[in-house]
Amino acid sequence: MDFTSRQLRAFLLVAERRSFSRAAEAMFVTPSAVSLLIRELETQTGARLLERTTRQVSLTAAGRALLPIVRDTLEQFERATASAGEYRRARGEVISVGAAPLIAANLLPAAIREFHTRRPGVRVTVFDSDLASVVQKVQSGAVDLGVGVFNRVSGVHRERVFRFSFILIRPDDGSVTRTSTAWSAIGAETLITLPSTSPVQHAINRQLARAGTRPLTTTGVNALDTQIALVEAGEGVAIIPSFGVPVCRSRRMAMSRLINPVLTLDFHLIRGVSRKLSPAAAEFSTFLAGYMSRWAGHTGVL
Numbered sequence: 001m002d003f004t005s006r007q008l009r010a011f012l013l014v015a016e017r018r019s020f021s022r023a024a025e026a027m028f029v030t031p032s033a034v035s036l037l038i039r040e041l042e043t044q045t046g047a048r049l050l051e052r053t054t055r056q057v058s059l060t061a062a063g064r065a066l067l068p069i070v071r072d073t074l075e076q077f078e079r080a081t082a083s084a085g086e087y088r089r090a091r092g093e094v095i096s097v098g099a100a101p102l103i104a105a106n107l108l109p110a111a112i113r114e115f116h117t118r119r120p121g122v123r124v125t126v127f128d129s130d131l132a133s134v135v136q137k138v139q140s141g142a143v144d145l146g147v148g149v150f151n152r153v154s155g156v157h158r159e160r161v162f163r164f165s166f167i168l169i170r171p172d173d174g175s176v177t178r179t180s181t182a183w184s185a186i187g188a189e190t191l192i193t194l195p196s197t198s199p200v201q202h203a204i205n206r207q208l209a210r211a212g213t214r215p216l217t218t219t220g221v222n223a224l225d226t227q228i229a230l231v232e233a234g235e236g237v238a239i240i241p242s243f244g245v246p247v248c249r250s251r252r253m254a255m256s257r258l259i260n261p262v263l264t265l266d267f268h269l270i271r272g273v274s275r276k277l278s279p280a281a282a283e284f285s286t287f288l289a290g291y292m293s294r295w296a297g298h299t300g301v302l
Contacts, residue, residue, distance in 0.1 A: 003044060005077060008070045010037035014050060015067050018057050093280045094123045098143040102224040104128035106247055108147065111291045115284055122280045130222065131198070138272050144281045146270040147288065149241065151199045155273055161289040162267040162296060166204065166258045169228065169248055170237040182260040183211035190236030191215035192227045200224075200265065204239050207263050228253075241265050246299050267292065 006027075013023035014034065024031045042049050049063035059067065099108055104126050112124045127134065127143050131150060137143035139155045150158055168181050186208070194201040208214075219236060221227055225247075227238040232251045239258065240248075248255055269285055271277060277285065295301075 007037045007041040095281045096125045096143045098127040098134035099147040141275045159269045160266045162292040163264040164242045171234045172252045172254045180259045181256040186213045188216040192236045192238040
């Protein structure tokens with residue numbers, strides 16, 4: 001049988017309102033058009049569904065049996081069309097994500113690729129810059145989401161999605177085999193650092209002070225990528241978050257986990273407080289929170 005949604009809608013409205021004219025008003029058609037739709041439905045079902053008199057309309061036994069089925073069918077159809085509408089709106093939508101270069105180059109691409117298997121029509125663009133610029137873009141609404149380690153700032157909602165630890169990296173000369181190092185055991189050597197305004201460096205400096213450790217000298221750079229490259233070149237050692245482990249594995253360097261204590265670092269998703277995320281951006285935000293945990297487990301990040 002080839003029923004139409006208009007036939008089913010007409011039957012449901014007449015059954016609920018006990019009136020052809022009131023059903024016609026709800027459908028913005030004439031009572032005669034509703035009557036025609038009911039007749040077509042009765043012809044297709046082979047049963048009389050409604051009893052009509054000059055004073056009232058009532059359901060027959062066949063109509064009473066059909067009513068819950070029609071109601072359920074129309075509810076399912078409306079849910080399906082609503083979902084299809086959301087999907088059509090999401091297709092072709094652009095999501096913008098900001099991150100520091102190391103995150104943008106080494107974590108986000110695989111996450112975006114996996115997200116595309118779920119939402120192939122959504123385009124994800126990446127804004128790779130320093131953290132201050134990422135925050136500024138999120139505050140202004142130019143970027144939907146920021147990913148990384150951020151200080152608490154006004155105009156931005158910050159959500160923790162994972163916690164990383166810290167590792168000590170040094171040139172690999174074949175003599176270092178330990179897998180862990182105490183903070184207090186960091187010797188008098190050149191420490192390659194990030195700016196003191198960096199939330200990562202702020203946490204490191206605070207712990208070094210607590211441990212009573214003083215590097216021989218420090219060399220300041222602006223990016224984790226530069227820290228890692230200079231360590232590989234033999235210019236010193238560095239303390240970095242453990243999300244840098246996959247990058248370090250491709251370099252000639254030794255890594256050890258910093259312990260006593262194991263200091264953790266919150267990894268965040270940020271968005272502007274005055275701007276509601278689009279459905280696709282909200283979905284990507286939820287997806288990325290789950291992806292971080294899977295990524296850390298798969299890559300063996302400490």
